[in-house]
Amino acid sequence: MLLGAHEGIAGGVSTAFARAEADGADCLQIFTRNARGWAAKPLEPDEVKRFQGEARRTRKPVAAHSSYLINSAAADRDLRKKSWDALADELDRCERLGIPGLIFHPGSHENAAQGLELVAEGMQRAIEKVPGKAKLLVETTAGQGSSLGWRFEEIAAIRQAIPGAARRRTGVCVDTCHLFAAGYDLTTEEGYHRTFQELDRVVGLSNVRAFHLNDSKKPLGCRVDRHEHIGQGAMGLDPFRRLVNDPRFAEIPGFVETESRFKENIEVLRGLVRR
Template sequence: MPIKIKHDLHNGRNSCCYPSVSLQLAGQSCRTGAPFTRPFPPKNMAPRKKGEKKGNTEEVMETKEPQHSGAGPSDGSSREEKTSRKRKIKPKKKYIGAHVSISGGIWKAVESSVAIGGHAFALFLGSQRSWTRPALDTAAAVKFQEACAQHGFDPIHILPHGSYLMNCGSPKEDVFSKSQTMLVDELSRCSALGLSQFNFHPGASLDSTPEKCMEKIAQAINHAHQQTPAVITVLENMSGQGSTIGGQYSELRSIIDRVRDKTRVGVCLDTCHAFAAGYDISPPGGVKNILDEFDSVVGLQYLRAIHLNDSKGKLGCHLDRHEDIGCGQIGITAFREIVNEPRLDNIPLILETPGRPGFEYAEQIELLYSLCEKKTKN
């Protein structure tokens, strides 16, 4: 008997819009108090490795009754075939995906993205716990490129994320030097993987000044551009917490102004960070307003990607606390506007919401595509 999946797509802030199906998670609910429920996971799902985010390698949720016996789908097609068909159903020009794991090999990120129905994805290019990493294996790089080609991923819809260890604006010379070296290494890895852009957090001034910090960030970018070919460095806007740089559009513009090769610099807008920094995208028309302001201060030609995150914190809280789409202070209205905003066509729209037991990115990707309005011909 098929399970009916119902989305409430018309609620505003603090409404959670996930499918309600067979298994309720103990203690998991949105701010509205509505239970967050999901289907049983496939019986043949591989166990999650310690430290690996849940949901990055799981299957796309199907609307047929879950298979508890381990047998294939009842219509005779394999789960892979169903996933492939589901992945093809998307509005043109909207490329939604999630940050996925590279556990087991960097090419596994492609498989994970396909499994959750993604048409874009983000990934780390190595360990986040060490300044030094083994060189990228040539065979692994080839497998990654082959997997991307097989599943139709264009490099412009893949957004590698920089190490959180980096602080390219640090006043501490040892940290700045290691950060600059790592930035070069990250761009080199992108080149080896056939990727065209690289996203990272600009940095923090600590006990220095914002002006000196922005100067050092641009210095690191210019140095990395000299050492590597082609790859675009994509600055991420920040929440404004502590001494971090990038909470205000004007700070991003100031860094860009100092970068010599303007064709190799861009911006990724994180919705949670923007909201926490004081840019209110939650009301109707909020997305249009912040994009208009971004265009006037930075320029839409520099917008390369969006990180799709709701916010646990209130407007202007300066806290970097991501929440599930539609379950935070931003609410579903903004995300409906994002997936229907033509100025955000053809760029990666990446989910970075918290992983937890029983949670799947597939559900959020499906939700976001369901919010896309079909264009009617006159």
């Protein structure tokens, strides 16, 4: 697995590459805009050029993570419309920057079946509005409250509701902390194999384009999303040792999303790789 982290973009998106280098990362995840507000400045053509120059210089693969405000499944029409527009805007930014995948949380809705259809509709609209290659990657969630996407069946239902041509521009991002919180036990050998067998059967491993590598502060099946430093939470090191040595994921980028200490967490993960 390629190992990286979610890097900051203070000073412009192009500055994230130098941070990834300082952290000893193989790859990086970024926001392409302010993740905590609806208002987003357009990307300046000069900054796009600098970003592409840095991508060529460092040869580090990049993924984008969408704003946390987006809820494509929102029951409220205005919020849903705003979310769908923001998703399309973020996909457009990825296309312009040459980022192959935009990771986003499916959102929440009291009625899961209705919510999943709304997510699919928002994705289809964004993909049709933004021609190109960049993919929308649905992230597996912890299932907190009425959050969607915590069961593999829900992720599959979203993708299946999108017609073929647009569906080819969708994929999945698997978050280890969220899996564990959702009740998928990666801490035992048997649980690890069962989880990925099920993911393969329901979603297809070829659709997995990225991992989020986080330990969990909270116990198995708690459905609460609290990231912990690798090996220091309820999951421990074993799940991560299995993942970084799993040949099925050798070419896939994995991003640490702890609040701090990226370099240290990447070093811990690298120390688990068998030579």
